[in-house]
Amino acid sequence: MASIRFTIVLIFSSFLLSLPVYPQQLKDSVKVYQLIKIATEKDAAGQKDSADIYFKQSGKLAKEIKFDNGFLKYTGDYTNFLYRELKYKEGLKIANQQLQKSIEIGDRKAEANAYNNIGLLYYSLSMMTRAAEYYVKALRVAEKTNDLFNQRKFNSNIASVFIDLKDYKKGSFYAEQGYDIATKLKDSSAMGRSLVNLIVAQVSENQLEKAKQHSITLLSIAKKTADIDLLLTGYINLGDIYHSQQKFDESIKILKLAELKLGNAPAGYDTYVYQGLANAYRSIGNYKSANHYFEKCIANAAESMVIADLKQVYLLGSE
Numbered sequence: 629m630a631s632i633r634f635t636i637v638l639i640f641s642s643f644l645l646s647l648p649v650y651p652q653q654l655k656d657s658v659k660v661y662q663l664i665k666i667a668t669e670k671d672a673a674g675q676k677d678s679a680d681i682y683f684k685q686s687g688k689l690a691k692e693i694k695f696d697n698g699f700l701k702y703t704g705d706y707t708n709f710l711y712r713e714l715k716y717k718e719g720l721k722i723a724n725q726q727l728q729k730s731i732e733i734g735d736r737k738a739e740a741n742a743y744n745n746i747g748l749l750y751y752s753l754s755m756m757t758r759a760a761e762y763y764v765k766a767l768r769v770a771e772k773t774n775d776l777f778n779q780r781k782f783n784s785n786i787a788s789v790f791i792d793l794k795d796y797k798k799g800s801f802y803a804e805q806g807y808d809i810a811t812k813l814k815d816s817s818a819m820g821r822s823l824v825n826l827i828v829a830q831v832s833e834n835q836l837e838k839a840k841q842h843s844i845t846l847l848s849i850a851k852k853t854a855d856i857d858l859l860l861t862g863y864i865n866l867g868d869i870y871h872s873q874q875k876f877d878e879s880i881k882i883l884k885l886a887e888l889k890l891g892n893a894p895a896g897y898d899t900y901v902y903q904g905l906a907n908a909y910r911s912i913g914n915y916k917s918a919n920h921y922f923e924k925c926i927a928n929a930a931e932s933m934v935i936a937d938l939k940q941v942y943l944l945g946s947e
Contacts, residue, residue, distance in 0.1 A: 656689060656693045656695070657693070657695050657697070657698060659689060660686050660689050660690045660693075660695055660698035660701070660702070661686075661698065661701065663682050663683075663685050663686035663689065664682070664683065664686045664698075664701060664702060664705055666682045667679045667680075667681075667682035667683040667686065667705070667706075667709070668705065670682060671709060676713065679709065680709070683702065683705065683706040683709060684706075686698070686701075686702045687699065687702040687703070687706065690702050696729065696733050699725075699729055700726060700729055700730065700735070700738055703722050703723070703725050703726035703729065703742075704726060704741070704745075706722050707719050707722045707723045707726060707745050707749075710722060711745075711748065711749060711752070714752075716749045716752045716753050717753070719745075719749045720746060720749050720750075723742055723745040723746045723749060724742075724746065726738070726741075726742040726745065727739065727742035727743065727746065730742050736769055736772070736773045737773065737775060737778070739769055740766045740767075740769035740770045740773070740775065740778055740782070741766070741778070743762045743763070743765040743766035743769065744762070744763060744766040744778075744781075744782060744785065746762045747759045747760070747761075747762035747763040747765075747766060747785065747789075748785070750762060751785075751788075751789060756789050756792055756793050757793070759789050760786060760789040760790065760793070763782055763785045763786045763789060764786060766778070766782045766785075767779060767782040767783060767786065770782055776809055776812065776813055777813065779805075779806075779809050780806050780809040780810045780813065780815075780818055780822065781806070781818075783802045783803070783805040783806035783809065783822075784802070784803065784806040784821065784822050784825055786798075786802040787799045787800075787801075787802040787803035787806060787825040787826070787829065788825055790802065790829075791825060791828055791829055791832070794832075796829045796832040796833045797833070799825065799828075799829040799832075800826060800829035800830060800833060802825075803822060803823075803825040803826035803828075803829055804826055806822035806825070806826075807819060807822040807823055807826055809822075810822045816849050816852060816853050817849075817853055817855065817858075819849055820846055820849040820850055820853065820855065820858045821858070823842050823843075823845060823846045823849070824846070824858075824861055824865075826842055827839045827842050827843055827846065827865055828865075830842065831865070831868070831869060831872070836869055836872055836873055839865075839869050840866065840869050840870075840873075843862055843865050843866040843869060844866070846858060846861070846862040846865075847859065847862040847863070847866065850862050856889065856892055856893055856894070857894065859889060860886055860889060860890075860893055860897045860901070863882055863883065863885055863886035863889075863901075864883070864886060864897070864900045864901060864904060866882050867879045867880075867882040867883040867886065867904045867908070868904060870882060871904070871907060871908055871911065874911075876908050876911045876912045877912070879904065879908040880905065880908045880909070880912075883901055883904045883905045883908065884905070886901045886904075887901050887905070895932060896932040896933075898924070898928070898932075899925050899928055899929045899932050899933055899941075900933075900937075902921045902922070902924040902925035903921075903922075903925045903929075903937075903940070903941055903944065905917075905921040906918045906919075906920075906921035906922040906925055906944060907944055909921065910944070910947065922944065922945055925941060926941060926945065929941045
């Protein structure tokens, strides 16, 4: 099933110092933030090596002057940088420093975010069991501090991991938790993103009617928020659900709506839409149309699909 997973971005939570700040300390503290700002600017300009140097300088200074706010800012931003540079093992070292510092100063929100960041990095290393362990730790801290905003995101992350581990019952449980919290928060965009994993889990458990109703809700949210990613995800998944129910004409109708939106869509969605249409047309015996969409799908499938989905495309072609 074509699905888009939504995960939390790396988040920094600051800690307010209660100690007096003297002129030289203030000057050095400002310099820590200036170095981080320069690093961020270098990163945006594509000067990755320079960005790395300035991040390290900011961390070294923050540590020397025992500036906890600055050190947490450094570890959060530098972990984010390393994650985007695919340097996951290096990122883990910095994220663990973020965790140690947040525990040391008693900042529970920063602690939860550090656990989550470590989970995200383990997830990126395909160490799913370890990722789940740290995501759950993040959730437990968020629950103790009544942080509903982060509880929603952490539940969705845990759901993603369990779905990847093919533990769909747990995936469904955490996805529902995330959706319920998003509903309480009246956050339409978060509701939509929480629904995605719930739909995937329900389809995997063959709860197709529930998945269909949630897909319809997802599409309603996507239209209200003008979110093209959610809209196409909803169309693709609903088309797949109809196909699983052998409602092939309905599948084609929904996927045709998705096809009309591809002009404004981010890269990658087109291959899933074309795959769905090729599959549906094959199922009704219209091999001319099936081949037409298969050729459109296979043109970019290797560049835009994960291996498991790409295997399904090749299987469809052979059939």
